[in-house]
Amino acid sequence: MTAVRGALFDKDGTLFDFAATWEAWAAAFLEGVTPNADVAVDLGAIIGFDYAQRRFQPDSVVIAGTPGEVAETLLPHMQGHSMTSLLDFLNAEAERAPQVEAVPLVPFLSGLRQNGLRLGVATNDAEAPARTHLARAGVTELFDFIVGFDSGHGGKPAPGQLLAFAEAVDLPVEQIVMVGDSTHDLQAGRAAGMRCVGVLTGLAGRDVLAPYADAVFDDISALPDWIAAQGT
Structure with a gap:
């Protein structure tokens, strides 16, 4: 062999x-883009994240996807953002994510x-x-x-x-x-x-x-x- x-x-x-790191990131990201808990719930659902339970769904785009794919998924639902600005925000939050x-x-x-x-x-x-x-x-x-x-x-x-x-x-x-x-x-x-x-x-x-x-x-x-x- x-x-x-x-x-x-x-x-x-x-x-x-994964869970210890990225569930905290997802919650921080959603709270950073909107002060409205209902909107955070809706945006979380779009990327396969249960905001209330702080838990990803098994088919979430975040699990194996790239930040670009996450941004593409979110962009139609986020007025005021361009692809570049949203990707920059996602990457900035990712750098702050607590790694376990x-x-x-x-x-x-x-x-x-x-x-x-x-x-x-x-x-x-x-x-x-x-x-x-x-x-x-x-x-x-x-x-x-x-x-x-x-x-x-x-x-x-x-x-x-x-x-x-x-x-x-x-x-x-x-x-x-x-x-x-x-x-x-x-x-x-x-x-x-x-x-x-x-x-x-x-x-x-x-x-x-x-x-x-x-x-x-x-x-x-x-x-x-x-x-x-x-x-x-």
Whole structure:
């Protein structure tokens, strides 16, 4: 079996717990765009967020979509905003979102690097807030490659970000594992020819991820043992 020499991670729902991070973001965003609770409820419903319960619906555009897709969904319902101004507001709120690490990231990522792995982040978030979140966690320098939907390689489930990582770290795709919490992540991994691992720190269940994954774990803490079992 071919050894794994690179690991590419989704950010939200994988490195960071999705619900703890983005449910707080959604509430703050809605309260920032309107003082009217009824309007906040309506706008939340449009993006698949229950404002009263502070909970995303499983099919929410926020879960796997890009900020651009979220902005496109909201724009017809937000008078006074252009696509640019709305996207700027979404990204600004995203940078302020409180990040809750899925596991302690510094020791986890340091351990992978000590084992010789090249590491990357491929997110459907914009690159600037992604870098802010990683810097806040103190892990930016542990990654060889960080890319967002606006970095020039497209967004998932297309494989552009993943293929760019493989090129950047000079590894064949069969030596890389894509790790994510959504079908978008795993479909991108399959399209790129990589192995795929799903984690349950997002909103998708095991039954949703399993058809696209070589393995599904509760969180990324199980990854080092799985990688070791792949071969040397």
